[in-house]
Amino acid sequence: xxSNQQTLDDKKIDLLFKKFSRPMVKPCxxxxxxxxxxxxSQILWxxxxxxxxxxxxxxxxxxxxxxxxxxxVAMGSLYFYKMKAALKPKEVSRLTKHYSNHEVFSKxxxxxxx
Numbered sequence: 001x002x003s004n005q006q007t008l009d010d011k012k013i014d015l016l017f018k019k020f021s022r023p024m025v026k027p028c029x030x031x032x033x034x035x036x037x038x039x040x041s042q043i044l045w046x047x048x049x050x051x052x053x054x055x056x057x058x059x060x061x062x063x064x065x066x067x068x069x070x071x072x073v074a075m076g077s078l079y080f081y082k083m084k085a086a087l088k089p090k091e092v093s094r095l096t097k098h099y100s101n102h103e104v105f106s107k108x109x110x111x112x113x114x
Contacts, residue, residue: 008094008095013095013098016087016091017045020045020087021037021038021041021045021083023082023083024041024075024078024083025037025038040062043061043065044061047061048092048095048096049095049098049099050096050105051100053079053084055076055080058080059072059076062075062079
């Protein structure tokens with residue numbers, strides 16, 4: 001595989017994150033809701049790009065956020081059926097390869113700029 005296919009630039013990563021988070025962010029009607037939706041999306045994104053997004057890990061993380069079974073199940077379904085599905089398998093593979101480099105992962109840019 002060519003090296004340019006293994007690495008992603010910040011602009012492409014931002015576009016993929018927006019595509020991924022859109023199902024959670026789009027329905028928000030206030031800045032506060034959008035901010036919280038982006039924060040939750042960031043947690044789910046980290047599980048996705050580190051290839052640790054098992055069903056158990058997703059539901060455990062969401063339960064920590066919502067502390068409510070119904071909310072956890074609803075957001076878990078949103079993650080698996082809308083957010084993760086918004087990305088092509090090839091895009092997910094490129095993201096996991098990109099972030100598997102410890103230096104790249106540790107230099108992840110500040111989320112506040114997204």
